[in-house]
Amino acid sequence: MNRSRKLRITATAVVLAALATTGAGTAANARTSPEKLAACGAFFDDFNYSSRTDPNFTNRRWQVRTNAGGPGVGGAIWAASNVTFPTVDGQKSLQLRASTNGTPSGTTHAQVQQRDLRFFEGTYATRFKFSDTPVSGADGDRVNQTFYTISPLDYDWEPTYSELDISEYLPNGGWGETGPVNFLTSWNTYQADPFDGWRISAARRFSHAGWHTLVATVGAGHVKYYIDGALVADHTTDDAGRSVYPRRPMTLNYNQWFIDLEKHTGGTSAYVQSADWVYYAKNEVLSPATATARVNSYRSAGASHADTISC
Numbered sequence: 111m112n113r114s115r116k117l118r119i120t121a122t123a124v125v126l127a128a129l130a131t132t133g134a135g136t137a138a139n140a141r142t143s144p145e146k147l148a149a150c151g152a153f154f155d156d157f158n159y160s161s162r163t164d165p166n167f168t169n170r171r172w173q174v175r176t177n178a179g180g181p182g183v184g185g186a187i188w189a190a191s192n193v194t195f196p197t198v199d200g201q202k203s204l205q206l207r208a209s210t211n212g213t214p215s216g217t218t219h220a221q222v223q224q225r226d227l228r229f230f231e232g233t234y235a236t237r238f239k240f241s242d243t244p245v246s247g248a249d250g251d252r253v254n255q256t257f258y259t260i261s262p263l264d265y266d267w268e269p270t271y272s273e274l275d276i277s278e279y280l281p282n283g284g285w286g287e288t289g290p291v292n293f294l295t296s297w298n299t300y301q302a303d304p305f306d307g308w309r310i311s312a313a314r315r316f317s318h319a320g321w322h323t324l325v326a327t328v329g330a331g332h333v334k335y336y337i338d339g340a341l342v343a344d345h346t347t348d349d350a351g352r353s354v355y356p357r358r359p360m361t362l363n364y365n366q367w368f369i370d371l372e373k374h375t376g377g378t379s380a381y382v383q384s385a386d387w388v389y390y391a392k393n394e395v396l397s398p399a400t401a402t403a404r405v406n407s408y409r410s411a412g413a414s415h416a417d418t419i420s421c
Contacts, residue, residue: 150421151232151392153224153362154405156414157204157385159195170415175221175365182254182367185214192220192366198239199321203384208253208366212374221365228419229259230359232393234276234326235401237386242281242290242319247379252284252369255383257324259360266301272356273297274333275311276326279318284369290317294335296345296354308352312343321386323402329395331355339398362390392419 192207206220275295300307325336335343
């Protein structure tokens with residue numbers, strides 16, 4: 111998998127910028143005390159917000175990216191307006207849009223993150239809708255639809271750098287792939303310039319269009335990735351024997367961006383990805399079924415958000 115060095119350089123810059131803008135704490139849904147559902151060490155969000163400027167959204171450590179830079183097409187805009195909360199297939203969802211007319215200045219990306227470095231060992235889960243085709247315009251663009259965790263790179267080959275790409279879905283290929291592919295990648299570290307990185311990746315080379323439950327567990331030296339309950343990768347080291355197990359806390363992220371513009375045709379094309387909910391259990395390695403049951407418990411109790419990570 112051939113990755114642009116700009117991806118790693120700017121991803122780190124985004125994390126560092128986010129850490130400089132810490133905000134207010136979280137607020138629990140008034141109908142149900144989150145502590146009754148998870149006494150300690152949990153994060154849940156049902157994405158039940160009116161907009162990206164909803165005070166509940168911003169006060170719960172969510173941040174929408176607007177600063178320039180990679181990954182993806184140089185000169186593209188990371189547009190706050192590309193982040194919305196529509197009802198998708200009957201559920202309020204976080205939706206990220208990316209669009210392009212084939213030029214850098216006419217290209218927009220989107221990113222949302224839990225901005226603090228507080229996600230480490232445990233279980234990550236989200237219900238995610240991948241898209242194979244644009245909602246408008248011609249198809250064929252090399253777009254990347256993602257859910258991942260990442261820490262800063264303090265210097266080249268920094269030994270505690272940590273990143274888990276729980277899904278990077280390329281519906282129209284890219285990085286040497288010609289068809290739909292979903293990469294699940296665990297990182298050791300990397301050098302920024304010239305780019306060189308140590309990681310191991312699993313690739314699923316078929317369409318993932320539609321809703322899927324993505325789960326990653328981090329525990330006992332293993333990073334395991336599940337899609338719809340099935341184990342699809344178990345990572346411990348890269349091919350050279352270097353550990354790819356996270357070494358420090360990370361941020362939690364969604365983004366959608368174009369790898370390049372080489373396959374664009376016609377006028378403007380727009381793509382969307384959606385997330386129904388996200389859940390994290392600190393220091394607990396859960397089965398996908400148990401993680402989903404926890405989510406269902408929050409929802410059935412009427413709790414749209416909970417955050418007890420810090421206790």
